[in-house]
Amino acid sequence: MSSEIQSAVGFAHARPEKAEELATLLVSFAERSRNEEGCLGSWINQDADDPTLFVFYEIWATRKDLARHIAQPYMKEFLAGRDAYLAKELEVRPLHLTGPAEEAAEPADPAEMNQRYLDAYAARDVDAIMAVYAPGAAAVWEPGKAVSGDEHRAAVTEFLKREPKLSATVRESYVAGDTAALVVDWSIEVPGSPEMTGTGRGLDVLKKNARGEWRYVITNPFGSQ
Template identity: 85%
Template sequence: MQNEIQSAVGFAHAKPEKAEELGALLVSFAERSRNEPGCIGSWINQDAQDPALFVFYEIWATREDLDRHLAQAYMQEFLAGREAYLAKELEVRQLTLTGSVPGAVSEPADPAEMNQRYLDAYAARDIDAIMGVYAPGAAAVWEPGKAVSGAEHRAAVVEFLKLEPRLSAKVAERYIVGDTAALVIDWSIEVPSMPEMTGTGRGLDVLKKNARGEWRYVITNPFGSL
């Protein structure tokens, strides 16, 4: 029996002077998509030979979920103004999955388990997995009194990964009220190339449960404490 899963694959050929801007925009769209109801996955790829060519791939639980995504205001705004970014018309194909349905990635019921997912993503140096633990628009404090979000956050993580940091963190306390959770984190970091960054601390992270019942970080603050 055919399942309801829908996929979309697209090819976006950027104007050379707009390639970097379009790439950042598409990545932000994928991050937002992953937090929408029914999104199983959303990925952006850049052609290895042509840096102005971006290929995106999305998987949705049902056609209704895909249609709801395409009707989002940010998608409609992009589609209406896409000629400003594209050297040729956007090519999109909508697909229906054949064969067996792949197993879904299990989501932790306890928000404290997101701490391990965060550590695993950093250990794997997987930028998409790191950004995937955050809700759209989430804030990350990179120095006391200064938070970054969106494309600026992603860029900061990319640069940080180049230092090959080694992280460890343990949930010392957790507090849950409805769809909001606060985690007190005892952490340590080792950066062999920059000994001045090596150290320990106690941070405060805030998570919220999204419409799909998934816990995602909305604030990570390694300098915060109770």
């Protein structure tokens, strides 16, 4: 990974009466962060002995990505009103990578992202599912209706509760520069929901980002309709 990688660890001491509210807020921030460009990871932890202490850890690909994150309206709003939640000042320590980072294996062929998508669904891992998408990507959940961002994540989270079994095979793959289109034959079985069980042929679009990673920008299982 690039030597520009930026990370930070932070400590937030909540007012006792605000601990639960702050926990919900910080978790929502981490979820939003993971959908932002350049975010390589965002985690929120609660101290095992002190329920009012939260520790967060974030990794960003570049300084520019981190600066863009801090400038997001939801971050600016929280920082401006943080005293309402915190018993003492927020402590943030910027970190720099001091050793070589292990390179994540990224598919050279965009069609390989299909298997990563399937593996994430099989693991019921919402974070892994969202990680195959580019920031702002659109997913079609009904013909003519696409969702993105927080709405997309919420839809995936709710759908996984139904224990769906998904299989998909790339039928055709086309690449033009940093853009790819996949024609995918899929089948899905949703226990107790025959109306959601079936097969189809979809069309997915992927883009290669600045780090050379293929990410979905559109997934449309109804592409043939």
